Amino acid sequence: MGRKLLTEHINVPGIDTFEVYRQHGGYRSVEKALKTMTPDEVVEEVKKSGLRGRGGAGFPTGMKWSFLAKPEGVPRHLVCNADESEPGTFKDRHLMSRLPHLLIEGMITSSYALGANTSYIYIRGELLYVLRILEKAIAEAYANGFLGKNILGSGYDLDLHVHPGGGAYICGEETALLESLEGKRGNPRNKPPFPAVQGLYARPTVVNNVESIAAVVPIINEGGDEYAKLGVGKSTGTKLISACGHLNKPGIYEIELGVPVEEFIYSDEYCGGIWKGRDLKAVVAGGSSVPILPKELILKTAAGESRLMTYESLSDGGFVTGTMLGSGGFIAMDETTCIVRNTWNFSRFYHHESCGQCSPCREGTGWLEKVLHRLEHGHGNMHDIDLIVSVAKQIEGNTICPLGEAAAWPVAAAVRHFRHEFEWHVTHREEAARPGAVYPGKAVLV
């Protein structure tokens, strides 16, 4: 059983209150940082920890922090990205609603490191009930002297506010999030300038995922070197995995990075295997935008090595035979799942969520949805299969933000690994169009 750095106390009754959280060692990182460390020393610990952004991109958090511009007399901001919307991902909602003070503690310590005096938590609008939980916890933190003026007598001031979105996946992209926080449509900005130079209100800004900011707490408490001892290679520490789909025990699991995928799916400590005694067909391992892999390739790499839950192992083989850890949104599909229907569903999602700014994405996601719809509903032809691959290719790399890639990758991977299912939808149109219809054969590994 691996160590739990974030969720160790999550089941303690009343842990969402300041008092109980404090009794369980809460806010120690704030005391340590503000009383014994300079901001640069805090940044240094985070660098040493090897922590990589937990929202999906996996960019080293300490390095992101060190890019923050610090012009004299210009306020800087830390903005927490709590716009959790990647299909298959629900860890941040869980963490914030059950351990609101952990995020607040992480925000204080991180804001201190960055020299920010006003910080925001941008939470997706659908989670207004979590916003209420956070606001209550923030009020408690103010009342106990951990927010506001001269925190713990250190001379450091911080105001922290929660801000709701309005329902838009694209606002999880950091520059769209900043536009949204400024009261505008969530259209991603052209980069450069990057937010580290011109972010919120054109001021230097760092945007970090909820889980990344929460991880700063154990990193400061135990030291970056200690944190880096957990995990494997460049995948240090622990990660929250949102396990869903056809599993016996879907839910949130805090794992030490490096757990074998097979153990994660089948052991009773984690997901307990596939539901209804069925066989596993495929997994989307890191949220809907990462490539889908058939059972054989998610359990073992193409070279036959056991696949591990790490950034490196999951991406072994590139996009030909590998995938990505992404946000840790782990979607398992049993043998009765129709890959064509699932791919159409994801394409409809990306079409719905495209902000419409870039033509390749606005038009391309629409075409992907349309052609996949006709394949799934028994009106497709063989040429359509190459057509969706071609459309996906033309979106990729041609847009301002990564939503283009997020829409293209799942389609390309589904055809790469499950072309036989697409072809079956053309050769057996009537059968395929029936509700619940699934390609009857076994997967053909290419």
Place this chain on the structure above:
Amino acid sequence: MESTTAPVKPQFSEAAKAEIARLLTHYPDDRKKSALLPLLHIAQAEFGGWVSPEVQDLVAETLGLKPIEVYEVSSFYTMFNLKPVGKHVLEICRTGPCMLRGSDELTANLERITGAKVGETSPDGLFTLKEVECLAACGTAPIVQVREKYYEQLDSPEAVDAMLNELRNMVHRPLLPWEQTGLQHTQQ
């Protein structure tokens, strides 16, 4: 028939005004526009679950914005209803992980029980059905959101009935925290 009286201009309640004043302190003085999404949420809660053009104009006036700055935002984000809705809006998640656990069947059942198709309101005015994308609750799929509440694991007729009965028996929607504060002030 022409109306002889001018339509009544919507006004925020005192509780909402107090909440808006609190929210405005979160942003720099010259960046009031930042409060637009929070204000649209308040407006939608105050004025029957949707934001009419008149309500959006009120939001614009409150923040010192041009009406178009509000319209272009309210039409971008999916949470704001731009047409009248029933008493309860059932927002059914339709994305992959929910589909794997039966959201298609859930939607069909809700359509059958309420008598409304997705995008419509039931004849008794109680329920509006709306399909939405991933609500970040895939581990307890399939799910429906009604205002600020998540109804999870709706994979049995019993669970669906329990949700619908709770909503049918609801006389008033639950008070929001700032409304409760407002109530306390009134009572004092």
